[in-house]
Amino acid sequence: MAVNVDTGARTRDAATEPALGLLALFWVILARDLRVGLRRWTDASNSALFFILVVTLFPLALSPKAEQLRMIAPGVLWIAALLATLLSLQLLFRSDLEDGTLEQLLTLPYPLGWMLLAKTLAHWMITGIPVVLMAPVLAITYHLPATALAVLTLSLLLGTPTLSLLGSIGAALTAGLRGAGVLLVFIVAPLMLPVLILGARATDLALAGEDPTGPLYLLGALLVLAVSLAPIVAAGAIRVSAD
Amino acid sequence: MEQSLAMGGYAGYISVAYGVTALVIVGNLVAARWRFRKTRQRFREQLRRRAGRAEAQNGRATVGRES
Amino acid sequence: MWTWFFRLASPPHLYALAGKLSLWFLIPAFGLLAVGTWGGLVLAPPDYQQGDAFRIIYVHVPSAYLSMMIYVTMAVAGAIGLIWRMKLAHAVAASCAPIGASFTFATLVTGAVWGKPMWGTYWDWDPRLTSELILLFLYFGYMGLRSAYEDINQADRASAILALAGVANVPIIHFSVIWWASLHQGPTLSKLEAPSISWDMLWPLLAMILAFTLYFFGVLALRVRGEVLAREFQSRWAQDVLRGTSTAGGK
Numbered sequence: 001m002a003v004n005v006d007t008g009a010r011t012r013d014a015a016t017e018p019a020l021g022l023l024a025l026f027w028v029i030l031a032r033d034l035r036v037g038l039r040r041w042t043d044a045s046n047s048a049l050f051f052i053l054v055v056t057l058f059p060l061a062l063s064p065k066a067e068q069l070r071m072i073a074p075g076v077l078w079i080a081a082l083l084a085t086l087l088s089l090q091l092l093f094r095s096d097l098e099d100g101t102l103e104q105l106l107t108l109p110y111p112l113g114w115m116l117l118a119k120t121l122a123h124w125m126i127t128g129i130p131v132v133l134m135a136p137v138l139a140i141t142y143h144l145p146a147t148a149l150a151v152l153t154l155s156l157l158l159g160t161p162t163l164s165l166l167g168s169i170g171a172a173l174t175a176g177l178r179g180a181g182v183l184l185v186f187i188v189a190p191l192m193l194p195v196l197i198l199g200a201r202a203t204d205l206a207l208a209g210e211d212p213t214g215p216l217y218l219l220g221a222l223l224v225l226a227v228s229l230a231p232i233v234a235a236g237a238i239r240v241s242a243d
Numbered sequence: 244m245e246q247s248l249a250m251g252g253y254a255g256y257i258s259v260a261y262g263v264t265a266l267v268i269v270g271n272l273v274a275a276r277w278r279f280r281k282t283r284q285r286f287r288e289q290l291r292r293r294a295g296r297a298e299a300q301n302g303r304a305t306v307g308r309e310s
Numbered sequence: 311m312w313t314w315f316f317r318l319a320s321p322p323h324l325y326a327l328a329g330k331l332s333l334w335f336l337i338p339a340f341g342l343l344a345v346g347t348w349g350g351l352v353l354a355p356p357d358y359q360q361g362d363a364f365r366i367i368y369v370h371v372p373s374a375y376l377s378m379m380i381y382v383t384m385a386v387a388g389a390i391g392l393i394w395r396m397k398l399a400h401a402v403a404a405s406c407a408p409i410g411a412s413f414t415f416a417t418l419v420t421g422a423v424w425g426k427p428m429w430g431t432y433w434d435w436d437p438r439l440t441s442e443l444i445l446l447f448l449y450f451g452y453m454g455l456r457s458a459y460e461d462i463n464q465a466d467r468a469s470a471i472l473a474l475a476g477v478a479n480v481p482i483i484h485f486s487v488i489w490w491a492s493l494h495q496g497p498t499l500s501k502l503e504a505p506s507i508s509w510d511m512l513w514p515l516l517a518m519i520l521a522f523t524l525y526f527f528g529v530l531a532l533r534v535r536g537e538v539l540a541r542e543f544q545s546r547w548a549q550d551v552l553r554g555t556s557t558a559g560g561k
Contacts, residue, residue, distance in 0.1 A: 173468050177458045187451040190444045191479050194486040240467045253363040260420040264369040267416040271529045279536035286543050
């Protein structure tokens with residue numbers, strides 16, 4: 001099987017035997033999606049910029065007083081992360097659907113869920129990691145103390161991949177539909193609520209000086225659940241969309 | 244009797260609650276019936292138009308050919 | 311033994327059956343509604359803490375129960391459609407959605423109206439009502455996804471997947487919302503004040519729940535009839551029915 005890494009086009013040889021091991025396949029898809037995603041860096045930076053924007057809006061609309069900002073920081077930062085993820089999800093499958101790569105993926109003799117997991121990981125690395133990295137910096141502007149800041153970052157690190165995975169289901173269901181953007185948000189947002197609640201509350205607990213490990217463990221559990229189940233559901237959804 | 248009708252002063256709230264529920268119950272029935280009627284009407288129209296077209300096409304040629 | 315089940319997969323049979331079945335459900339439903347309403351509004355004694363306002367329970371709880379039961383029914387019907395590829399199961403699922411959404415709306419309104427005399431405010435982010443609001447979003451997402459697809463088979467399968475994802479999430483959402491509320495509100499006021507509710511307050515509630523359930527099956531049957539007719543328009547039996555030349559049952 002020849003893989004043109006630049007365009008992502010794959011040509012099958014006559015034998016149609018899986019020539020790549022599953023792990024190698026994972027890296028190939030991950031590398032390809034990272035390359036393609038980073039080439040369109042304006043799209044990639046959209047979610048990061050949106051995150052900064054939302055976080056900036058709140059003090060302007062409410063008040064820059066330290067006590068108030070500190071109080072709303074966990075919720076605001078988590079909402080901003082969620083909104084940034086929602087915004088970026090539409091890109092997950094759109095370009096592949098447009099240039100036909102998605103249909104090609106369906107014909108490959110590899111498990112579709114596994115390939116989607118690689119794609120979602122690439123997507124999170126491009127859109128989620130910047131959010132995780134910027135969050136502590138922005139949290140400082142909200143006067144968040146060190147322990148709460150650490151817990152916030154950790155909760156985002158555990159939570160944003162889950163958000164991307166849940167979002168991949170919605171993106172798969174709405175890929176190629178007109179008006180997909182708003183519909184995607186509506187479909188996916190209720191699913192993301194537990195992550196939002198757990199992440200914000202963990203940070204709140206740390207802010208109050210209490211023990212945040214409970215919600216953090218739950219976030220980890222949700223992440224494991226999402227990694228194992230979401231790609232399978234998304235695969236089913238892709239098959240419906242690509243029909 | 245008036246005492247019990249006042250429902251301890253909560254009559255307004257209770258009527259709104261029961262009223263909205265009654266609306267939903269009746270509304271669903273009406274909606275289901277109305278949708279059914281509309282579908283049936285639309286399809287009968289389509290059938291009639293098709294039959295009309297078929298008749299115009301057959302013209303005087305073959306009589307008694309049922310669609 | 312399963313022949314009756316697979317016979318349901320035959321559109322003309324389902325069409326005829328749904329027509330007859332609806333009345334069999336609706337008439338007892340309305341009878342029970344009358345009995346339950348009378349029992350709840352008149353016969354049941356006023357609550358020692360909430361006075362007469364608690365009577366809203368007789369429409370609020372059955373609506374809430376229906377809103378959730380209908381969602382599960384929708385998900386199960388979608389699953390049956392996906393697994394056994396029964397298109398009519400998808401028709402049932404599609405018919406459920408607007409009914410479920412309207413009862414979710416009723417739950418929210420009756421809950422808010424109950425909240426005002428009880429807690430002094432129409433909405434205070436009580437975990438159960440907040441979960442109902444999320445359920446409303448789930449219904450709207452489902453209906454929105456359905457209408458976004460032009461091909462009805464794609465719409466069926468995509469929305470079935472969504473309903474299943476939603477059903478799996480509902481317990482998680484529910485518990486996280488309850489946990490979230492407990493951090494802020496302290497012990498939540500239970501709407502049923504006494505730990506055990508007296509029988510003369512309870513029986514109208516059971517009657518109403520049964521009435522609402524029967525009503526749902528009846529109105530669902532009516533909706534499914536229309537749905538089946540619309541989907542099967544191209545077929546011979548449907549055109550016979552529409553022309554009035556059918557020998558099968560149903561108007």
